[in-house]
Structures are given as structure tokens and as C-alpha cells.
Amino acid sequence: MSITPDLPPMREDNHTDMEQQLSTKDTKFLLVSLDKTTVTYVGKGSHSHDVGISLPLSTDKPIGYFEVSINNKGARGSICIGLSKSDFQLNRQPGWDSGSYGYDGSDGKKLHSSMLGDNYSDPFNTNDVIGCGINYKKGEIFFTRNGTFLGTAFRRVRGDLSLYPTVGLHSQGESVTFHFGKKKPFLFNIQHMIEEEEGKFMVEVESKTVSRREIHELIRGYLIFHGYSDTLSAFEKSSDSTDDDKNSDDVHMRSADDGSEFLLQTLQKRREIRSNIMNGDVLNAIRCIEDDFPRVMDEKRCMRTLRSQHFVELLKKGQTMDAITFGQSMVGDTMEDDEDENKIFSLLAYPKPEQSPLASLFSVQQREKVADVVNQTIIQTCGGGENQWACALEKCMRQLLVIQDHLSQRMGGVQPFDLSKYL
Amino acid sequence: MEELIVRLMARNNSYQESSSTHSAAPPTLRFQEKQEVSIDNWMNKLKDADVSRQHLNQLIMNYFMIEGYKEAAQNFQQESAAVDLETISERVNIRNLMESGRVEEAVECTNDMNPEILDTNSALFFHIQQQRLIELIRENRTMDALQFAQQQLAAQGEENPEFLEELEKTMALLAFDDHTSTPLSHLMSLRQRIKIASELNAAILLSQKQDKDPKLPFLIKMTKWSQETLGDKHGRM
Numbered sequence: 001m002s003i004t005p006d007l008p009p010m011r012e013d014n015h016t017d018m019e020q021q022l023s024t025k026d027t028k029f030l031l032v033s034l035d036k037t038t039v040t041y042v043g044k045g046s047h048s049h050d051v052g053i054s055l056p057l058s059t060d061k062p063i064g065y066f067e068v069s070i071n072n073k074g075a076r077g078s079i080c081i082g083l084s085k086s087d088f089q090l091n092r093q094p095g096w097d098s099g100s101y102g103y104d105g106s107d108g109k110k111l112h113s114s115m116l117g118d119n120y121s122d123p124f125n126t127n128d129v130i131g132c133g134i135n136y137k138k139g140e141i142f143f144t145r146n147g148t149f150l151g152t153a154f155r156r157v158r159g160d161l162s163l164y165p166t167v168g169l170h171s172q173g174e175s176v177t178f179h180f181g182k183k184k185p186f187l188f189n190i191q192h193m194i195e196e197e198e199g200k201f202m203v204e205v206e207s208k209t210v211s212r213r214e215i216h217e218l219i220r221g222y223l224i225f226h227g228y229s230d231t232l233s234a235f236e237k238s239s240d241s242t243d244d245d246k247n248s249d250d251v252h253m254r255s256a257d258d259g260s261e262f263l264l265q266t267l268q269k270r271r272e273i274r275s276n277i278m279n280g281d282v283l284n285a286i287r288c289i290e291d292d293f294p295r296v297m298d299e300k301r302c303m304r305t306l307r308s309q310h311f312v313e314l315l316k317k318g319q320t321m322d323a324i325t326f327g328q329s330m331v332g333d334t335m336e337d338d339e340d341e342n343k344i345f346s347l348l349a350y351p352k353p354e355q356s357p358l359a360s361l362f363s364v365q366q367r368e369k370v371a372d373v374v375n376q377t378i379i380q381t382c383g384g385g386e387n388q389w390a391c392a393l394e395k396c397m398r399q400l401l402v403i404q405d406h407l408s409q410r411m412g413g414v415q416p417f418d419l420s421k422y423l
Numbered sequence: 424m425e426e427l428i429v430r431l432m433a434r435n436n437s438y439q440e441s442s443s444t445h446s447a448a449p450p451t452l453r454f455q456e457k458q459e460v461s462i463d464n465w466m467n468k469l470k471d472a473d474v475s476r477q478h479l480n481q482l483i484m485n486y487f488m489i490e491g492y493k494e495a496a497q498n499f500q501q502e503s504a505a506v507d508l509e510t511i512s513e514r515v516n517i518r519n520l521m522e523s524g525r526v527e528e529a530v531e532c533t534n535d536m537n538p539e540i541l542d543t544n545s546a547l548f549f550h551i552q553q554q555r556l557i558e559l560i561r562e563n564r565t566m567d568a569l570q571f572a573q574q575q576l577a578a579q580g581e582e583n584p585e586f587l588e589e590l591e592k593t594m595a596l597l598a599f600d601d602h603t604s605t606p607l608s609h610l611m612s613l614r615q616r617i618k619i620a621s622e623l624n625a626a627i628l629l630s631q632k633q634d635k636d637p638k639l640p641f642l643i644k645m646t647k648w649s650q651e652t653l654g655d656k657h658g659r660m
Contacts, residue, residue, distance in 0.1 A: 208644040208651075215640050219483060228502045235487070235495040275502065365477065368504035372476060389470070394479060396646050398472040402465070403649040410653075 030169065039167070040175035041074060056162040057083070057134065062197040065133035065190045066165045067144075067179040070105070073126045074174030079105040081130050081176075083141060083163035093168040100166065101154050103130065103143045110143075110153045121150045129179075131188045135197065136161055147187035218393040224263050225391035227270035227375060259385035266382070269293070270375055277371040278364070280317075282310035285374070293378050302377040304330075308344050309370045312361050315347055316354075324348070480505035486637040514627050521620035522613075526555040533623065540623075540630045547626050549579050549586050553593055554619045557610055560596050568597065 031040045057064030068081050082094035082102030095102030095111025102111040105124040109117030124130055124145060131144035134157065141154040167176050179186065216239055223232040269292045276285035286306055289296050296302060307330050314323035327345060343358060350356035360366060379388050390398070460468075484505045487496035493515070499505055513536055520529035530551060533540055541548045552575055559568035572594060580587035592607060599605040609615060 205641070205644050205648045208647040210640050210643045210647070215486070215643065218639070218643070219486065222479065222483060226503070228499060230498040231495050231502050234498045235492055238492055238494060271502075278502070278504075364504040368476060393482075394474060395469065396643060397474045397479065397482075398469040400642060400646040400649060401472040401474060402468045403646070403653050405468075407649060407653055 037179075038071065038175065038177040039169070040072075041169040041172060056086070056164050059136060059161065061194050062137055062201070063133050063135050063190065063194050064163070065131060065181070065186065065188070067129050067131040067181075067186050067188070068165075068167055069129045069177045069179065070124055070126055071175040071177055072173050073105065073124070074169070074171040076171035077106050077123065077125070077174075078170040079124070079174050079176060080111070080168035080170075081105070081132055081143070082111070082166055082168075083132060083134060084166040085160055085163060088164070088166065093170075094166045101141050101157070101163075102166075102168065103132065103153065105130070112154055120153055121145065129187045131186065131190075132165065133190065133193075134161070134163060137197065137201070144188040147189070149188070218396065221260075221391045222393045224260075224267055225375075225379075225388070225394075226372070227267060227274045229267050229271040232267075259379070259383065259388040262383040262385070263379070263388065266292075266378070270378060273374060273378075274371045277306075277309070277374065278367050280313045280367065282306055282313055282370075286310075289374070289378075293382050295381050296374070296377050299377050299381060302373055305370055305373045309367070311344055312347070312366070316362050320348070477504075482639050482642070486639045489637040514624065514631075517627065518620050518624050521551075521554070521623055522616050524558045524561070524616060526551060526558055529623070530555075533627065536627070537630050540626050544626055545579070545583070547622055549576075549583075549589070550619050550622060552576055552579070553589060554616065556593055557596070557615070560593075561602065561611060565597060 031042045032038070057066065070079060073079060080093050080095060080102045082100060084094050084097075084100035088094070088097065088100050092100070093102060093104075093111070093115075094100040095104070095117065096113075096115050098113045100112070103109075103120060104111055104117060107117070108119070108121045108123045110120035111117040121143065122145070129146050131147075132141070133144070134141045139155065139157040139161075140152045141157055142152050143150045165178060167178075169176070181190070216235075219235065220232065223229070223235065269288065273285045273288045273292075276282070276288065286303075289306075307326075311323055311327050311330065314320075314326060327348075344361060347353045347356070347358050347361065350358070353359065354362050376389075378384075480499075480503050484496060484499060486492075487499060513532065517529050517532045517536075520526075520532065530541065541551070556568055556572055556576060559571060572590065576586075576590050580590040593610060596602055596605065596607055596610060599607075602608060602611045605611075
């Protein structure tokens with residue numbers, strides 16, 4: 001029988017607050033200690049009885065790992081240690097099925113999808129500490145014994161990598177205790193292995209080349225797209241001298257007519273509209289739009305956003321009566337049920353809206369949001385073209401997130417790295 | 424740059440070839456496990472990805488600040504809703520104070536910002552105090568210099584033999600009328616000021632946990648790496 005401590009696959013984030021617990025359907029043959037980390041085989045038979053842990057191994061590090069100390073190897077020394085998937089049946093030995101992996105203490109063989117197994121290492125004895133780990137990126141499972149690495153046991157471990165620590169017990173007197181590195185450190189230096197793995201990953205990433213020019217081109221694209229023209233000129237002034245290879249590929253970089261020409265031509269006008277909005281002068285922004293991008297005046301959503309913002313700005317200046325009058329005129333021209341819009345009217349319910357739950361509507365970020373809607377609308381309706389739904393930098397970052405998502409799906413939910421650290 | 428993305432996207436999949444050869448077939452992205460994602464689907468995912476303008480602004484600001492595009496950073500703060508520049512300007516201010524010899528004010532500003540910076544860094548603190556002594560000597564305030572050395576620096580010197588040696592050297596400056604022609608004139612130089620200012624600047628940066636490398640280039644490398652890994656038919660990942 002196998003024991004998987006009552007822990008789902010190794011997930012340290014889960015067991016920080018809650019220690020893993022042994023789970024076994026078997027109370028006739030297995031005796032679980034009060035702290036639920038030690039299990040002893042008390043039956044007389046020779047059936048396989050497993051214990052599983054109720055949590056899978058943690059997948060937030062590149063390697064998941066646990067150790068088991070052999071308190072007593074029992075009558076026949078037939079303890080088997082390994083990992084299994086959530087649907088593993090606890091009366092099977094780990095390693096017999098395709099969804100489990102095991103290291104058999106009676107003969108030192110490794111087992112996967114087989115009852116026979118292959119030679120791997122030595123059998124283990126009472127007082128040994130056996131470790132089992134999985135390298136998620138490589139898809140490899142390894143074992144350790146008394147703190148020594150025994151080599152990779154299984155490669156190409158794919159699919160659902162949410163694996164549960166599991167131990168199979170078969171003979172009277174067999175007793176093991178699970179360790180998850182919380183109460184006392186592991187015998188094997190897993191931290192070193194994790195750091196090495198993370199280091200390799202960084203080296204791999206750092207080996208990709210990105211020229212200064214590429215980075216600067218991305219930044220320029222971002223500044224042009226959003227109309228930050230002062231920043232752009234300051235940046236170009238001080239970066240020109242450092243981009244010595246700037247001109248060599250320029251033709252190549254800008255060859256495709258994807259609307260970038262339009263962006264450059266309209267930079268100053270878009271900038272003026274943005275800075276009006278950022279300064280809270282919505283009416284002036286609308287005036288500019290009417291003069292320079294009259295087509296935008298027909299874009300209902302965009303214009304509503306602008307008028308809503310004007311309403312907010314009036315409130316912000318304390319011109320409540322003006323705001324109400326203006327708000328009434330707005331109700332006439334908005335047909336659709338717009339959530340944002342309803343929100344702005346409820347600002348009126350607060351005596352001090354800047355301290356209300358809706359205070360974010362008064363923030364500079366809100367202004368930027370409105371400026372972005374307008375900018376986007378100008379670009380989409382006045383000649384930016386299909387391709388310009390975002391600038392290259394933004395697309396790059398979106399691409400990165402979506403790929404990370406796919407990679408982690410491929411790895412059974414394991415995040416290849418923590419992107420939030422970098423954003 | 425647009426092309427970089429198209430090229431990178433093409434690398435994960437066979438859509439470029441397939442779309443040119445069989446123009447009728449919808450373009451697809453192929454994954455190791457025979458997952459197929461249509462370009463439309465992928466584009467929708469891109470549009471849904473959670474990338475906020477705040478994050479992007481921060482990336483740009485982070486680049487400007489770390490690479491030292493001061494004017495661009497200032498303009499950027501004006502034009503966008505980006506992160507506040509207060510910490511950068513405070514840090515720059517402290518650096519300027521040090522470089523112009525106004526050590527006492529620099530120390531005050533640093534302590535206002537985060538007293539731990541000097542508390543936890545005895546070598547840096549000694550160097551700053553030493554610099555203050557040098558400035559007093561430069562101003563020919565001999566009595567003040569002596570008093571300051573006795574009250575503030577002697578104790579530190581007793582604790583650390585290295586500091587004591589430095590202190591003795593600095594005190595020796597008092598023996599010369601013309602500081603510029605002594606063997607110790609390097610202590611009086613502008614370069615010495617700049618050195619200490621940089622040391623302090625680095626400690627402040629460290630305390631703010633600011634990386635010395637900007638984040639943007641790493642993220643672009645990461646994008647390239649991720650795309651190659653995703654496109655890797657053998658899927659070593």
C-alpha cells in the first residue's frame with residue numbers, strides 16, 4: 001500500500017500555512033501518527049498500502065522536493081518512495097502506473113509504468129533519509145539518499161506536473177516520516193540546486209542579444225505612439241550620440257508603411273490634446289479634436305469618455321452646480337447603459353468625493369486613461385491603420401505574458417519564472 | 424521594431440509559410456503538444472493580456488533613471504502619469520550637495536530619507552565624516568576641524584585601525600599651510616568629493632533596492648528566449 005501524505009502535489013505556498021498531512025484510505029493496515037507526518041504499517045499482509053500527501057509539491061520554484069526518513073524498514077524492507085498524480089490509487093505501488101514514479105527500497109530499482117523496474121541505486125535501510133525531487137523545467141525526477149544525489153531517475157516527465165509525494169508500504173513494522181523542510185532543514189542541499197537552476201535560466205536569457213538601438217527604438221515607438229513629444233526630444237537629444245549604429249538599419253526598421261508615418265506627422269497635435277486632458281482642460285482638448293481630427297467627433301464612446309471626464313473635472317474644481325447642469329446635458333446624448341458613466345454620477349452622493357471609494361476618478365491616472373482612449377481613437381480612425389492598436393513595446397510585453405502563459409500550461413501549471421518581479 | 428515582433432512571432436509557428444503557400448488555410452501556431460492556436464485567437468489573447476499603462480510607464484521611467492536620461496525622465500514625469508520622481512530628485516540632490524562640499528546637509532537629507540543607510544554602513548559613514556573634516560580644513564576652520572575630529576571621528580578611529588590610519592592622514596593636512604602642494608593633496612581634490620558622493624549614491628540606490636540594470640532590456644531578452652522555447656520542437660523546457 002502507498003501513502004501519500006495528505007498533501008496535494010508539492011506546493012510549498014500551500015504548506016506554509018498548513019503543514020502537509022498524510023492521506024490514506026487505509027486505516028486497517030496503516031497507523032498514522034498524531035502529527036500526521038509519520039506512518040507505520042501495522043497489518044500482517046503483504047499488500048501494497050500507500051500514503052499520499054494531501055498537497056502537491058510546490059511548483060513556484062524550479063524544483064519541488066521532499067524527504068522521507070525510514071524509521072523502520074520492517075519485516076521485508078519493501079518501502080517504495082516516489083511521486084504520483086492526483087488520480088493515483090492508493091492501493092497501488094508508486095511506479096506501477098504511468099501516473100506515478102517510485103524508488104523501491106527492497107532492491108534499489110526505479111519504477112515507472114512497470115512492476116519490474118530498472119536498476120537505479122542501492123536498497124535502503126532503517127535510519128536512511130531518502131529524498132525525492134522533480135526539476136520542472138527539465139521534466140526530470142531524481143532521488144537522494146542521506147543527503148547525496150543519486151542521479152536522474154526519470155527524464156521527459158511531462159503533462160500534469162502537479163505531483164504528490166507518495167510512499168508505498170508492504171510489510172509489517174515499516175515506518176516512515178515525511179519532511180518538507182519546514183520544521184528542520186533537508187539533509188540534501190536543495191537550495192544550492194535551485195539556485196544553480198535559476199542561475200542557468202538567467203544565463204540562458206542573458207545570452208539573447210538585444211542591442212541598445214533596439215531598446216531605444218522601442219522607447220521611441222512608445223513615446224511617439226502616446227504623444228510624449230517633449231520626452232521624445234529630450235531622449236533623442238541625449239541618446240543620439242550613444243546610438244552610433246543608429247542609421248545603419250533605419251531604413252530596414254521603418255520600411256513597412258504600417259502607420260508609423262501617420263504617428264510622426266500627428267505627434268504634436270496628439271501631444272497637445274493629451275496635455276490638455278492631463279491638465280484637466282477637457283473642453284480645450286475637444287476643441288483641438290474638432291479642429292484637427294474632426295472624424296473623432298463621431299466616435300460616440302470616445303466623446304462620452306471625454307464629457308464624463310469634463311464632469312469629473314468640474315466636480316474636482318468644486319463647481320458642483322456647473323457639473324450637475326453639464327451632467328444633465330450629458331444624459332440626453334447617452335443612450336447606452338454605461339457602467340463608468342453611472343459611476344461618475346454617484347460622485348455627487350459624496351460630500352468629499354476625493355475621499356470616497358471613487359477617489360481614483362480624480363487621479364492623474366484617470367486623466368491618462370482618458371487621454372489614452374482619445375489617442376487610440378485618433379490613431380484608429382484617422383489613419384494609423386489596423387496594425388497600430390498598440391505600440392511595439394506594448395505588443396512585446398503582451399506577447400511575453402501570453403507566451404509565459406502557454407509555457408506554463410505546457411509545464412502543467414508551473415510558472416517558468418515570476419514575471420511580476422520584473423513589471 | 425514592429426518587425427522584430429512579427430519575426431519573433433513567426434518563429435514559433437509555421438504560419439508564414441503556410442499562409443503564403445496555401446492562402447486558403449487559416450494560419451495557425453503550432454505547439455509541441457499539437458496544440459493549435461489561430462492567429463486571430465492569439466491576437467485576442469494579446470489584447471486581453473494584463474499589461475497596464477502604469478507598468479509600461481514604469482519600465483520607461485526605470486530605463487531613463489538608471490541609464491541617466493535625466494531630462495527625458497523629467498519631461499516624462501511632466502507628460503505622463505508616471506511614477507513620482509521624488510526619490511530620484513532627492514538622490515540627485517544629495518549627490519549634488521556632496522559634490523559641492525555641503526556634507527552636513529547631505530547627511531541630514533540622507534537621514535531624512537532613510538536613517539538606516541548611514542547606520543548600517545560604518546565605512547561609508549566614516550568616509551563622509553572624513554570628508555566633512557576635509558571641508559573644514561579647506562575652509563581653514565582649524566579649530567572647528569580639531570573639535571570635530573576629537574568629538575566625532577576619534578571614537579570611530581579607535582574601533583577600526585583602518586579608519587584610524589585614514590584619520591591620521593587627514594589630520595596631517597593641518598600641518599601644511601598650502602594644502603594643494605602636500606603629498607596628501609588628493610584628499611583635497613574634487614575627485615575625492617566625487618568619490619564619496621558616488622559611494623553615498625550607491626548606498627542610497629541599494630537601500631531603494633534599485634537595480635543597477637534597467638528592466639526593459641532584460642524583458643525583451645526574456646521575450647526572445649520565451650518565444651524560442653515555445654517554438655522549440657523538442658520542447659526541452
